[in-house]
Amino acid sequence: MEKVLRNRKAILVFILPGLLAYTCFVFYPMCQSILFTFFEGTPNVKFDFVGLDNYKRLFTDKSFRNSFLVTMQYLLVTGTGWIILGYGTALLLRYGLKAKHTNTARTIVYLPVVIPGVAAAALWAKIFEISPQYGLLNSLLKAIGLESLVRPWIGTSATAMWAVCIAEIWKGIGYYAIIFYAGLMDIPKDLEEAASIDGASKWQVIRHIVFPLMRPVFIMCVVLAIMNSLRVYDMPRILTNGGPGYATTTLSIYMYKVAFKQWKYGYGSTVAVVTLLLTVVFTSIVKRMDRKEMTE
Amino acid sequence: MRWKKRNVSGIVLKALLICLLITDIYPFVWMFLSSFKKNVEFSQSMFALPGQLYFQNYIEAYRLADIGVLFKNTVFVTFISIAIIWFFSATVAFAITKMRWRLSGTVLTYVQLGMFIPAFVLLLPQFLMLQKLQLLNTLWALILVFSTNISMSVYLLTGFYRALPDEILEASVIDGCSIYQTFWRIAAPMSINGYVTVIMLAFVNIWNDLLISQTFVSSTGKRMLQVGLAAFLDAKGAREWGPTFAAIVMSVFPTLVIYLILNKKIIAGLSAGSIKG
Numbered sequence: 001m002e003k004v005l006r007n008r009k010a011i012l013v014f015i016l017p018g019l020l021a022y023t024c025f026v027f028y029p030m031c032q033s034i035l036f037t038f039f040e041g042t043p044n045v046k047f048d049f050v051g052l053d054n055y056k057r058l059f060t061d062k063s064f065r066n067s068f069l070v071t072m073q074y075l076l077v078t079g080t081g082w083i084i085l086g087y088g089t090a091l092l093l094r095y096g097l098k099a100k101h102t103n104t105a106r107t108i109v110y111l112p113v114v115i116p117g118v119a120a121a122a123l124w125a126k127i128f129e130i131s132p133q134y135g136l137l138n139s140l141l142k143a144i145g146l147e148s149l150v151r152p153w154i155g156t157s158a159t160a161m162w163a164v165c166i167a168e169i170w171k172g173i174g175y176y177a178i179i180f181y182a183g184l185m186d187i188p189k190d191l192e193e194a195a196s197i198d199g200a201s202k203w204q205v206i207r208h209i210v211f212p213l214m215r216p217v218f219i220m221c222v223v224l225a226i227m228n229s230l231r232v233y234d235m236p237r238i239l240t241n242g243g244p245g246y247a248t249t250t251l252s253i254y255m256y257k258v259a260f261k262q263w264k265y266g267y268g269s270t271v272a273v274v275t276l277l278l279t280v281v282f283t284s285i286v287k288r289m290d291r292k293e294m295t296e
Numbered sequence: 297m298r299w300k301k302r303n304v305s306g307i308v309l310k311a312l313l314i315c316l317l318i319t320d321i322y323p324f325v326w327m328f329l330s331s332f333k334k335n336v337e338f339s340q341s342m343f344a345l346p347g348q349l350y351f352q353n354y355i356e357a358y359r360l361a362d363i364g365v366l367f368k369n370t371v372f373v374t375f376i377s378i379a380i381i382w383f384f385s386a387t388v389a390f391a392i393t394k395m396r397w398r399l400s401g402t403v404l405t406y407v408q409l410g411m412f413i414p415a416f417v418l419l420l421p422q423f424l425m426l427q428k429l430q431l432l433n434t435l436w437a438l439i440l441v442f443s444t445n446i447s448m449s450v451y452l453l454t455g456f457y458r459a460l461p462d463e464i465l466e467a468s469v470i471d472g473c474s475i476y477q478t479f480w481r482i483a484a485p486m487s488i489n490g491y492v493t494v495i496m497l498a499f500v501n502i503w504n505d506l507l508i509s510q511t512f513v514s515s516t517g518k519r520m521l522q523v524g525l526a527a528f529l530d531a532k533g534a535r536e537w538g539p540t541f542a543a544i545v546m547s548v549f550p551t552l553v554i555y556l557i558l559n560k561k562i563i564a565g566l567s568a569g570s571i572k573g
Contacts, residue, residue: 018446
Protein backbone atom coordinates (compact mmCIF):
# COMPACT_ATOMS: atom_id res chain seq x y z
CA MET A 1 0.00 0.00 0.00
CA GLU A 2 2.61 2.49 1.20
CA LYS A 3 4.77 1.56 -1.74
CA VAL A 4 2.00 2.33 -4.22
CA LEU A 5 1.25 5.71 -2.66
CA ARG A 6 4.92 6.64 -2.51
CA ASN A 7 5.58 5.66 -6.12
CA ARG A 8 7.78 8.55 -7.28
CA LYS A 9 7.18 7.93 -10.95
CA ALA A 10 3.40 7.98 -10.54
CA ILE A 11 3.57 11.21 -8.52
CA LEU A 12 5.55 12.86 -11.29
CA VAL A 13 3.14 11.62 -13.93
CA PHE A 14 0.27 13.15 -11.97
CA ILE A 15 1.77 16.52 -11.11
CA LEU A 16 4.14 17.34 -13.94
CA PRO A 17 1.69 18.28 -16.74
CA GLY A 18 -0.34 20.64 -14.59
CA LEU A 19 2.61 22.03 -12.70
CA LEU A 20 4.63 22.74 -15.84
CA ALA A 21 1.70 24.48 -17.52
CA TYR A 22 1.05 26.60 -14.44
CA THR A 23 4.71 27.46 -14.02
CA CYS A 24 5.18 28.49 -17.67
CA PHE A 25 2.03 30.55 -18.08
CA VAL A 26 1.21 31.89 -14.62
CA PHE A 27 4.18 31.81 -12.28
CA TYR A 28 6.89 32.67 -14.80
CA PRO A 29 4.92 35.62 -16.29
CA MET A 30 4.36 36.96 -12.80
CA CYS A 31 8.11 36.95 -12.11
CA GLN A 32 8.68 38.56 -15.51
CA SER A 33 6.13 41.24 -14.70
CA ILE A 34 8.06 42.15 -11.57
CA LEU A 35 11.35 42.11 -13.50
CA PHE A 36 9.90 44.35 -16.24
CA THR A 37 9.33 47.12 -13.72
CA PHE A 38 13.10 47.78 -13.69
CA PHE A 39 13.32 48.12 -17.47
CA GLU A 40 11.99 50.32 -20.24
CA GLY A 41 11.78 49.82 -23.99
CA THR A 42 10.74 46.79 -26.02
CA PRO A 43 11.76 43.33 -24.78
CA ASN A 44 14.07 41.40 -27.16
CA VAL A 45 14.74 44.58 -29.13
CA LYS A 46 15.99 47.31 -26.87
CA PHE A 47 15.15 46.75 -23.25
CA ASP A 48 17.23 48.94 -20.98
CA PHE A 49 17.75 48.58 -17.26
CA VAL A 50 16.51 51.78 -15.63
CA GLY A 51 16.67 50.85 -11.96
CA LEU A 52 13.89 52.40 -9.95
CA ASP A 53 13.02 55.07 -12.54
CA ASN A 54 9.60 53.57 -13.25
CA TYR A 55 8.72 53.68 -9.58
CA LYS A 56 9.98 57.26 -9.25
CA ARG A 57 7.84 58.20 -12.20
CA LEU A 58 4.69 57.09 -10.39
CA PHE A 59 5.05 60.00 -7.99
CA THR A 60 5.13 62.66 -10.71
CA ASP A 61 2.57 61.05 -13.02
CA LYS A 62 -0.73 62.90 -12.58
CA SER A 63 -2.71 60.22 -14.44
CA PHE A 64 -1.38 57.56 -12.10
CA ARG A 65 -2.27 59.71 -9.09
CA ASN A 66 -5.75 60.17 -10.44
CA SER A 67 -6.35 56.49 -11.16
CA PHE A 68 -4.91 55.57 -7.77
CA LEU A 69 -7.45 57.87 -6.08
CA VAL A 70 -10.27 56.54 -8.27
CA THR A 71 -9.31 53.00 -7.31
CA MET A 72 -9.25 53.89 -3.61
CA GLN A 73 -12.70 55.41 -3.91
CA TYR A 74 -13.86 52.33 -5.77
CA LEU A 75 -12.45 50.11 -3.05
CA LEU A 76 -14.10 52.12 -0.29
CA VAL A 77 -17.54 52.54 -1.86
CA THR A 78 -18.04 49.14 -3.47
CA GLY A 79 -16.26 47.31 -0.67
CA THR A 80 -18.50 48.85 1.99
CA GLY A 81 -21.57 48.31 -0.16
CA TRP A 82 -20.78 44.65 -0.80
CA ILE A 83 -20.10 43.89 2.86
CA ILE A 84 -23.04 45.74 4.44
CA LEU A 85 -25.65 44.83 1.84
CA GLY A 86 -24.28 41.32 1.51
CA TYR A 87 -24.55 40.75 5.26
CA GLY A 88 -28.04 42.30 5.34
CA THR A 89 -29.15 40.07 2.49
CA ALA A 90 -27.75 37.00 4.19
CA LEU A 91 -29.62 37.88 7.41
CA LEU A 92 -32.84 38.30 5.47
CA LEU A 93 -32.34 34.96 3.73
CA ARG A 94 -31.60 33.22 7.01
CA TYR A 95 -34.14 34.81 9.37
CA GLY A 96 -36.77 36.48 7.22
CA LEU A 97 -37.84 33.55 5.12
CA LYS A 98 -39.46 30.13 5.39
CA ALA A 99 -36.99 27.35 4.69
CA LYS A 100 -38.80 26.15 1.56
CA HIS A 101 -38.36 29.54 -0.13
CA THR A 102 -34.67 30.08 0.67
CA ASN A 103 -33.42 28.14 -2.32
CA THR A 104 -35.45 30.19 -4.80
CA ALA A 105 -34.44 33.44 -3.10
CA ARG A 106 -30.80 32.36 -3.06
CA THR A 107 -30.93 31.58 -6.76
CA ILE A 108 -32.32 35.05 -7.51
CA VAL A 109 -29.87 36.85 -5.24
CA TYR A 110 -26.96 35.09 -6.91
CA LEU A 111 -28.19 35.68 -10.45
CA PRO A 112 -26.30 38.96 -11.11
CA VAL A 113 -23.04 37.30 -10.03
CA VAL A 114 -22.97 34.71 -12.81
CA ILE A 115 -23.93 36.87 -15.78
CA PRO A 116 -21.10 38.32 -17.88
CA GLY A 117 -19.70 41.65 -16.68
CA VAL A 118 -20.09 43.10 -20.17
CA ALA A 119 -23.78 42.26 -20.25
CA ALA A 120 -24.34 43.65 -16.75
CA ALA A 121 -22.54 46.87 -17.67
CA ALA A 122 -24.51 47.20 -20.90
CA LEU A 123 -27.72 46.71 -18.99
CA TRP A 124 -26.77 49.41 -16.48
CA ALA A 125 -25.74 51.74 -19.28
CA LYS A 126 -29.33 51.54 -20.46
CA ILE A 127 -30.67 52.05 -16.95
CA PHE A 128 -28.65 55.28 -16.52
CA GLU A 129 -29.27 56.51 -20.08
CA ILE A 130 -30.65 59.99 -20.81
CA SER A 131 -30.59 60.26 -24.60
CA PRO A 132 -31.99 59.55 -27.14
CA GLN A 133 -34.59 58.63 -24.51
CA TYR A 134 -34.68 58.34 -20.74
CA GLY A 135 -33.39 55.06 -19.33
CA LEU A 136 -35.02 53.15 -16.51
CA LEU A 137 -33.75 55.37 -13.69
CA ASN A 138 -34.61 58.69 -15.33
CA SER A 139 -38.02 57.34 -16.37
CA LEU A 140 -38.66 56.28 -12.81
CA LEU A 141 -37.66 59.70 -11.46
CA LYS A 142 -39.96 61.36 -13.94
CA ALA A 143 -42.82 59.02 -13.08
CA ILE A 144 -42.64 59.83 -9.36
CA GLY A 145 -42.43 63.57 -10.00
CA LEU A 146 -38.73 64.11 -9.36
CA GLU A 147 -37.95 65.29 -12.86
CA SER A 148 -35.50 67.87 -11.46
CA LEU A 149 -33.19 64.94 -10.57
CA VAL A 150 -33.09 63.64 -14.13
CA ARG A 151 -29.51 63.85 -15.37
CA PRO A 152 -26.91 62.04 -17.52
CA TRP A 153 -25.77 59.81 -14.66
CA ILE A 154 -22.77 58.29 -16.43
CA GLY A 155 -22.10 61.34 -18.60
CA THR A 156 -21.04 63.83 -15.92
CA SER A 157 -18.01 63.39 -13.73
CA ALA A 158 -19.99 64.35 -10.61
CA THR A 159 -22.09 61.17 -10.73
CA ALA A 160 -20.24 58.78 -13.07
CA MET A 161 -18.13 57.24 -10.32
CA TRP A 162 -21.16 56.65 -8.11
CA ALA A 163 -23.09 55.15 -11.01
CA VAL A 164 -20.30 52.68 -11.78
CA CYS A 165 -20.01 51.78 -8.10
CA ILE A 166 -23.75 51.17 -7.80
CA ALA A 167 -23.74 48.88 -10.82
CA GLU A 168 -20.70 47.06 -9.41
CA ILE A 169 -22.35 46.71 -6.00
CA TRP A 170 -25.51 45.36 -7.62
CA LYS A 171 -23.52 42.70 -9.45
CA GLY A 172 -21.50 41.68 -6.40
CA ILE A 173 -23.95 41.62 -3.48
CA GLY A 174 -25.02 38.03 -4.15
CA TYR A 175 -21.44 36.76 -3.98
CA TYR A 176 -20.89 38.11 -0.47
CA ALA A 177 -24.45 37.30 0.61
CA ILE A 178 -23.91 33.62 -0.16
CA ILE A 179 -20.64 33.51 1.78
CA PHE A 180 -22.26 35.25 4.78
CA TYR A 181 -25.25 32.94 4.46
CA ALA A 182 -23.00 29.86 4.59
CA GLY A 183 -21.42 31.36 7.71
CA LEU A 184 -24.81 31.94 9.33
CA MET A 185 -25.83 28.34 8.63
CA ASP A 186 -22.71 27.12 10.45
CA ILE A 187 -23.74 28.78 13.71
CA PRO A 188 -25.06 26.09 16.04
CA LYS A 189 -28.86 26.25 16.28
CA ASP A 190 -28.98 25.44 20.00
CA LEU A 191 -26.92 28.53 20.78
CA GLU A 192 -29.59 30.78 19.29
CA GLU A 193 -32.36 28.72 20.89
CA ALA A 194 -30.79 28.94 24.33
CA ALA A 195 -30.57 32.72 24.02
CA SER A 196 -34.17 33.14 22.96
CA ILE A 197 -35.34 30.84 25.77
CA ASP A 198 -33.51 33.21 28.12
CA GLY A 199 -35.72 35.97 26.74
CA ALA A 200 -33.55 37.54 24.06
CA SER A 201 -35.40 38.96 21.10
CA LYS A 202 -34.49 37.92 17.59
CA TRP A 203 -32.68 41.22 17.05
CA GLN A 204 -30.71 40.79 20.29
CA VAL A 205 -29.69 37.29 19.23
CA ILE A 206 -28.45 38.62 15.90
CA ARG A 207 -26.66 41.52 17.55
CA HIS A 208 -25.03 39.80 20.51
CA ILE A 209 -24.75 36.11 19.60
CA VAL A 210 -24.58 35.88 15.83
CA PHE A 211 -22.54 38.97 15.00
CA PRO A 212 -19.50 38.15 17.17
CA LEU A 213 -19.48 34.57 15.88
CA MET A 214 -19.45 35.82 12.30
CA ARG A 215 -16.16 37.62 12.79
CA PRO A 216 -13.97 35.25 10.75
CA VAL A 217 -16.47 35.36 7.89
CA PHE A 218 -16.38 39.17 7.97
CA ILE A 219 -12.60 39.16 7.80
CA MET A 220 -12.72 36.81 4.83
CA CYS A 221 -15.28 38.94 3.04
CA VAL A 222 -13.26 42.11 3.62
CA VAL A 223 -10.18 40.44 2.17
CA LEU A 224 -12.18 39.23 -0.84
CA ALA A 225 -13.74 42.67 -1.32
CA ILE A 226 -10.28 44.27 -1.36
CA MET A 227 -8.99 41.76 -3.89
CA ASN A 228 -12.03 42.01 -6.13
CA SER A 229 -12.37 45.79 -6.13
CA LEU A 230 -8.68 46.32 -6.96
CA ARG A 231 -8.89 44.01 -9.99
CA VAL A 232 -12.17 45.37 -11.36
CA TYR A 233 -12.16 46.00 -15.10
CA ASP A 234 -15.32 45.14 -17.05
CA MET A 235 -17.75 47.54 -15.37
CA PRO A 236 -15.82 50.84 -15.74
CA ARG A 237 -14.51 49.76 -19.15
CA ILE A 238 -17.94 49.11 -20.68
CA LEU A 239 -20.10 51.50 -18.69
CA THR A 240 -17.94 54.63 -18.97
CA ASN A 241 -14.66 53.52 -20.60
CA GLY A 242 -12.83 55.33 -17.82
CA GLY A 243 -14.58 58.61 -18.53
CA PRO A 244 -15.94 61.20 -18.65
CA GLY A 245 -12.41 62.57 -18.77
CA TYR A 246 -10.57 60.33 -16.32
CA ALA A 247 -13.31 60.27 -13.69
CA THR A 248 -13.62 56.47 -13.65
CA THR A 249 -10.17 55.41 -14.86
CA THR A 250 -9.15 52.77 -12.35
CA LEU A 251 -5.62 51.41 -12.05
CA SER A 252 -6.54 48.39 -14.14
CA ILE A 253 -7.84 50.56 -16.99
CA TYR A 254 -4.86 52.91 -16.73
CA MET A 255 -2.48 49.96 -16.80
CA TYR A 256 -4.19 48.65 -19.92
CA LYS A 257 -3.87 52.01 -21.64
CA VAL A 258 -0.18 52.40 -20.77
CA ALA A 259 0.68 48.85 -21.72
CA PHE A 260 -1.44 48.15 -24.78
CA LYS A 261 -2.16 51.60 -26.23
CA GLN A 262 1.18 53.35 -25.55
CA TRP A 263 3.17 50.09 -25.51
CA LYS A 264 5.27 51.04 -22.49
CA TYR A 265 6.15 47.58 -21.22
CA GLY A 266 8.18 48.70 -18.23
CA TYR A 267 5.87 51.39 -16.93
CA GLY A 268 2.73 49.35 -17.65
CA SER A 269 4.15 46.48 -15.62
CA THR A 270 5.00 48.89 -12.82
CA VAL A 271 1.39 50.04 -12.57
CA ALA A 272 0.23 46.40 -12.58
CA VAL A 273 2.73 45.32 -9.96
CA VAL A 274 1.85 48.30 -7.74
CA THR A 275 -1.79 47.20 -7.88
CA LEU A 276 -0.74 43.71 -6.87
CA LEU A 277 1.32 45.19 -4.02
CA LEU A 278 -1.65 47.25 -2.84
CA THR A 279 -3.70 44.05 -2.66
CA VAL A 280 -1.02 42.33 -0.61
CA VAL A 281 -0.53 45.31 1.73
CA PHE A 282 -4.23 45.93 2.36
CA THR A 283 -5.14 42.32 2.93
CA SER A 284 -2.24 41.78 5.31
CA ILE A 285 -3.21 44.93 7.24
CA VAL A 286 -6.73 43.51 7.67
CA LYS A 287 -5.35 40.15 8.76
CA ARG A 288 -2.89 41.73 11.19
CA MET A 289 -5.57 43.94 12.76
CA ASP A 290 -7.69 40.84 13.16
CA ARG A 291 -4.91 38.95 14.91
CA LYS A 292 -4.14 41.89 17.19
CA GLU A 293 -7.72 42.27 18.33
CA MET A 294 -8.07 38.56 18.85
CA THR A 295 -5.17 38.47 21.28
CA GLU A 296 -6.27 41.51 23.25
CA MET B 297 -48.86 43.91 22.35
CA ARG B 298 -45.84 41.72 21.96
CA TRP B 299 -47.60 39.69 19.28
CA LYS B 300 -48.37 42.84 17.36
CA LYS B 301 -44.81 44.08 17.50
CA ARG B 302 -43.50 40.82 16.16
CA ASN B 303 -46.01 40.95 13.35
CA VAL B 304 -44.92 44.44 12.32
CA SER B 305 -41.24 43.55 12.23
CA GLY B 306 -42.15 40.47 10.22
CA ILE B 307 -43.88 42.62 7.64
CA VAL B 308 -40.93 45.01 7.47
CA LEU B 309 -38.57 42.08 6.91
CA LYS B 310 -40.78 40.67 4.17
CA ALA B 311 -41.00 44.07 2.50
CA LEU B 312 -37.21 44.49 2.57
CA LEU B 313 -36.73 41.05 1.14
CA ILE B 314 -39.19 41.66 -1.66
CA CYS B 315 -37.47 44.97 -2.50
CA LEU B 316 -34.18 43.15 -2.65
CA LEU B 317 -35.43 40.40 -4.91
CA ILE B 318 -37.07 42.94 -7.21
CA THR B 319 -33.81 44.92 -7.53
CA ASP B 320 -32.05 41.71 -8.42
CA ILE B 321 -34.51 40.46 -10.96
CA TYR B 322 -36.34 43.45 -12.44
CA PRO B 323 -33.41 44.64 -14.60
CA PHE B 324 -33.44 41.20 -16.25
CA VAL B 325 -37.18 41.31 -16.85
CA TRP B 326 -36.89 44.82 -18.24
CA MET B 327 -34.02 43.75 -20.50
CA PHE B 328 -35.99 40.77 -21.78
CA LEU B 329 -39.15 42.76 -22.47
CA SER B 330 -37.19 45.60 -24.07
CA SER B 331 -35.51 43.20 -26.45
CA PHE B 332 -38.89 42.77 -28.19
CA LYS B 333 -39.66 46.47 -28.54
CA LYS B 334 -39.48 48.51 -31.71
CA ASN B 335 -37.21 51.54 -31.51
CA VAL B 336 -40.16 53.96 -31.47
CA GLU B 337 -41.62 52.26 -28.41
CA PHE B 338 -38.65 53.32 -26.28
CA SER B 339 -39.59 56.95 -26.56
CA GLN B 340 -42.92 56.08 -24.97
CA SER B 341 -42.94 54.45 -21.52
CA MET B 342 -39.91 52.48 -20.35
CA PHE B 343 -42.14 50.33 -18.17
CA ALA B 344 -44.72 49.38 -20.79
CA LEU B 345 -44.92 45.88 -22.17
CA PRO B 346 -43.83 45.55 -25.79
CA GLY B 347 -46.71 46.07 -28.22
CA GLN B 348 -45.75 42.90 -30.07
CA LEU B 349 -42.94 40.39 -30.07
CA TYR B 350 -40.63 42.18 -32.46
CA PHE B 351 -38.16 39.40 -33.32
CA GLN B 352 -36.52 41.60 -35.93
CA ASN B 353 -34.28 42.91 -33.10
CA TYR B 354 -32.76 39.47 -32.67
CA ILE B 355 -32.26 38.99 -36.39
CA GLU B 356 -30.68 42.42 -36.61
CA ALA B 357 -28.38 41.86 -33.63
CA TYR B 358 -27.42 38.39 -34.85
CA ARG B 359 -26.45 39.82 -38.22
CA LEU B 360 -24.76 43.04 -37.06
CA ALA B 361 -22.74 41.54 -34.22
CA ASP B 362 -22.04 38.30 -36.10
CA ILE B 363 -23.25 36.37 -33.08
CA GLY B 364 -22.99 33.02 -34.89
CA VAL B 365 -19.22 33.36 -35.28
CA LEU B 366 -18.84 34.73 -31.75
CA PHE B 367 -20.68 31.73 -30.33
CA LYS B 368 -18.68 29.27 -32.37
CA ASN B 369 -15.36 30.77 -31.19
CA THR B 370 -16.45 31.01 -27.57
CA VAL B 371 -17.80 27.47 -27.43
CA PHE B 372 -14.62 26.12 -29.03
CA VAL B 373 -12.29 27.93 -26.63
CA THR B 374 -14.42 27.28 -23.56
CA PHE B 375 -14.84 23.55 -24.10
CA ILE B 376 -11.22 22.75 -24.92
CA SER B 377 -9.97 24.90 -22.03
CA ILE B 378 -12.36 23.27 -19.60
CA ALA B 379 -11.24 19.78 -20.64
CA ILE B 380 -7.59 20.72 -20.12
CA ILE B 381 -8.29 22.45 -16.80
CA TRP B 382 -10.09 19.33 -15.65
CA PHE B 383 -7.19 17.09 -16.62
CA PHE B 384 -4.51 19.28 -15.01
CA SER B 385 -6.34 19.96 -11.77
CA ALA B 386 -7.80 16.47 -11.26
CA THR B 387 -4.36 14.88 -11.50
CA VAL B 388 -2.39 17.49 -9.56
CA ALA B 389 -4.92 17.61 -6.74
CA PHE B 390 -5.00 13.80 -6.56
CA ALA B 391 -1.24 13.55 -6.15
CA ILE B 392 -1.28 16.31 -3.54
CA THR B 393 -4.03 14.87 -1.35
CA LYS B 394 -3.85 11.10 -1.81
CA MET B 395 -0.24 10.27 -2.45
CA ARG B 396 2.56 10.47 0.11
CA TRP B 397 5.52 12.71 -0.65
CA ARG B 398 7.37 15.34 1.24
CA LEU B 399 6.77 18.42 -0.92
CA SER B 400 3.02 18.00 -1.40
CA GLY B 401 2.18 20.89 0.94
CA THR B 402 4.70 23.20 -0.69
CA VAL B 403 3.40 22.40 -4.16
CA LEU B 404 -0.17 23.13 -3.05
CA THR B 405 0.85 26.54 -1.68
CA TYR B 406 2.81 27.24 -4.86
CA VAL B 407 -0.18 26.47 -7.08
CA GLN B 408 -2.60 28.40 -4.87
CA LEU B 409 -0.49 31.52 -5.29
CA GLY B 410 -2.21 32.01 -8.63
CA MET B 411 -5.53 32.79 -6.94
CA PHE B 412 -4.14 36.07 -5.64
CA ILE B 413 -2.76 37.35 -8.94
CA PRO B 414 -5.10 39.60 -10.94
CA ALA B 415 -5.23 38.65 -14.63
CA PHE B 416 -3.94 42.03 -15.78
CA VAL B 417 -0.63 41.56 -13.96
CA LEU B 418 0.16 38.65 -16.28
CA LEU B 419 -1.05 40.21 -19.53
CA LEU B 420 2.17 41.81 -20.80
CA PRO B 421 4.53 38.85 -20.29
CA GLN B 422 1.88 36.48 -21.65
CA PHE B 423 1.46 38.75 -24.66
CA LEU B 424 5.19 38.62 -25.41
CA MET B 425 5.29 34.88 -24.91
CA LEU B 426 2.38 34.29 -27.27
CA GLN B 427 4.00 36.61 -29.76
CA LYS B 428 7.16 34.53 -29.68
CA LEU B 429 5.15 31.34 -30.11
CA GLN B 430 3.37 33.04 -33.04
CA LEU B 431 0.02 32.30 -31.44
CA LEU B 432 -1.19 35.88 -31.10
CA ASN B 433 -4.54 36.43 -32.73
CA THR B 434 -5.44 32.75 -32.70
CA LEU B 435 -7.94 31.01 -30.49
CA TRP B 436 -5.14 28.71 -29.26
CA ALA B 437 -3.59 31.70 -27.50
CA LEU B 438 -6.74 32.03 -25.43
CA ILE B 439 -6.93 28.30 -24.78
CA LEU B 440 -3.33 28.34 -23.57
CA VAL B 441 -3.96 31.21 -21.14
CA PHE B 442 -7.31 29.98 -19.85
CA SER B 443 -6.36 26.33 -19.44
CA THR B 444 -3.22 27.04 -17.41
CA ASN B 445 -5.15 29.06 -14.86
CA ILE B 446 -5.65 26.05 -12.59
CA SER B 447 -5.10 27.48 -9.09
CA MET B 448 -8.75 27.70 -8.08
CA SER B 449 -9.62 24.30 -9.55
CA VAL B 450 -6.73 22.57 -7.79
CA TYR B 451 -7.68 24.24 -4.52
CA LEU B 452 -11.34 23.18 -4.82
CA LEU B 453 -10.51 19.61 -5.84
CA THR B 454 -8.08 19.08 -2.96
CA GLY B 455 -11.09 19.82 -0.75
CA PHE B 456 -13.20 17.24 -2.55
CA TYR B 457 -10.51 14.54 -2.57
CA ARG B 458 -9.83 14.96 1.15
CA ALA B 459 -13.42 13.91 1.78
CA LEU B 460 -12.84 10.65 -0.11
CA PRO B 461 -12.20 7.85 2.40
CA ASP B 462 -8.66 6.46 2.08
CA GLU B 463 -9.94 2.93 2.85
CA ILE B 464 -11.63 2.68 -0.54
CA LEU B 465 -8.43 3.56 -2.37
CA GLU B 466 -6.50 1.14 -0.15
CA ALA B 467 -8.96 -1.64 -0.90
CA SER B 468 -8.57 -1.13 -4.61
CA VAL B 469 -4.78 -1.20 -4.33
CA ILE B 470 -4.93 -4.42 -2.29
CA ASP B 471 -7.16 -5.88 -4.99
CA GLY B 472 -4.29 -5.32 -7.39
CA CYS B 473 -5.17 -2.04 -9.08
CA SER B 474 -2.25 0.14 -10.09
CA ILE B 475 -2.26 3.72 -8.87
CA TYR B 476 -3.43 4.91 -12.28
CA GLN B 477 -6.33 2.45 -12.26
CA THR B 478 -7.20 3.51 -8.72
CA PHE B 479 -7.33 7.12 -9.84
CA TRP B 480 -9.27 6.48 -13.02
CA ARG B 481 -11.67 3.74 -11.89
CA ILE B 482 -12.22 4.60 -8.21
CA ALA B 483 -11.30 8.18 -7.28
CA ALA B 484 -12.48 9.91 -10.45
CA PRO B 485 -15.99 8.41 -10.59
CA MET B 486 -16.44 9.23 -6.90
CA SER B 487 -15.49 12.87 -7.47
CA ILE B 488 -17.97 13.70 -10.22
CA ASN B 489 -19.63 16.28 -7.97
CA GLY B 490 -16.35 18.07 -7.45
CA TYR B 491 -15.59 17.93 -11.15
CA VAL B 492 -18.96 19.44 -12.04
CA THR B 493 -18.31 22.32 -9.62
CA VAL B 494 -14.85 22.99 -11.02
CA ILE B 495 -16.09 22.75 -14.61
CA MET B 496 -18.97 25.14 -13.98
CA LEU B 497 -16.67 27.64 -12.32
CA ALA B 498 -14.27 27.48 -15.26
CA PHE B 499 -17.17 27.80 -17.68
CA VAL B 500 -18.47 30.98 -16.04
CA ASN B 501 -14.96 32.48 -15.90
CA ILE B 502 -14.09 31.81 -19.52
CA TRP B 503 -17.50 32.51 -21.02
CA ASN B 504 -17.74 35.86 -19.22
CA ASP B 505 -14.16 36.98 -19.81
CA LEU B 506 -13.44 40.24 -21.56
CA LEU B 507 -9.92 41.31 -20.53
CA ILE B 508 -7.94 38.27 -21.68
CA SER B 509 -9.92 37.67 -24.87
CA GLN B 510 -9.66 41.28 -26.02
CA THR B 511 -5.90 41.40 -25.43
CA PHE B 512 -4.71 38.35 -27.32
CA VAL B 513 -7.14 38.28 -30.23
CA SER B 514 -7.85 41.29 -32.43
CA SER B 515 -9.26 40.20 -35.78
CA THR B 516 -13.03 40.30 -36.16
CA GLY B 517 -13.49 36.69 -37.24
CA LYS B 518 -11.76 35.32 -34.13
CA ARG B 519 -13.49 37.39 -31.49
CA MET B 520 -14.97 35.91 -28.37
CA LEU B 521 -18.56 36.61 -27.39
CA GLN B 522 -17.95 39.30 -24.79
CA VAL B 523 -15.46 41.15 -26.98
CA GLY B 524 -17.92 41.08 -29.87
CA LEU B 525 -20.69 42.33 -27.61
CA ALA B 526 -18.48 45.16 -26.35
CA ALA B 527 -17.67 46.17 -29.94
CA PHE B 528 -21.34 46.02 -30.87
CA LEU B 529 -22.21 48.25 -27.91
CA ASP B 530 -19.57 50.79 -28.90
CA ALA B 531 -20.86 50.89 -32.47
CA LYS B 532 -24.62 50.60 -32.10
CA GLY B 533 -25.39 50.73 -28.38
CA ALA B 534 -26.43 54.36 -28.16
CA ARG B 535 -29.00 54.45 -30.96
CA GLU B 536 -30.28 50.95 -31.62
CA TRP B 537 -31.88 50.05 -28.32
CA GLY B 538 -33.93 47.08 -29.49
CA PRO B 539 -31.05 45.17 -31.13
CA THR B 540 -28.77 46.10 -28.22
CA PHE B 541 -31.10 44.49 -25.70
CA ALA B 542 -31.47 41.49 -28.00
CA ALA B 543 -27.68 41.14 -28.18
CA ILE B 544 -27.36 41.32 -24.39
CA VAL B 545 -30.07 38.69 -23.96
CA MET B 546 -28.31 36.35 -26.38
CA SER B 547 -24.97 36.74 -24.62
CA VAL B 548 -26.49 36.11 -21.19
CA PHE B 549 -28.68 33.23 -22.30
CA PRO B 550 -26.26 30.25 -22.16
CA THR B 551 -24.90 31.20 -18.73
CA LEU B 552 -28.43 31.76 -17.50
CA VAL B 553 -29.77 28.40 -18.66
CA ILE B 554 -26.85 26.47 -17.20
CA TYR B 555 -27.14 28.46 -13.99
CA LEU B 556 -30.85 27.77 -13.62
CA ILE B 557 -30.30 24.03 -14.11
CA LEU B 558 -27.22 23.68 -11.90
CA ASN B 559 -27.63 26.63 -9.52
CA LYS B 560 -26.95 24.66 -6.33
CA LYS B 561 -23.66 23.29 -7.63
CA ILE B 562 -22.56 26.65 -9.03
CA ILE B 563 -23.35 28.51 -5.84
CA ALA B 564 -21.57 25.87 -3.79
CA GLY B 565 -18.54 26.02 -6.05
CA LEU B 566 -18.24 29.77 -6.29
CA SER B 567 -18.65 30.32 -2.59
CA ALA B 568 -16.38 27.41 -1.68
CA GLY B 569 -13.78 28.92 -3.97
CA SER B 570 -13.73 31.99 -1.81
CA ILE B 571 -13.19 30.30 1.53
CA LYS B 572 -9.43 30.56 1.31
CA GLY B 573 -9.34 34.39 0.95
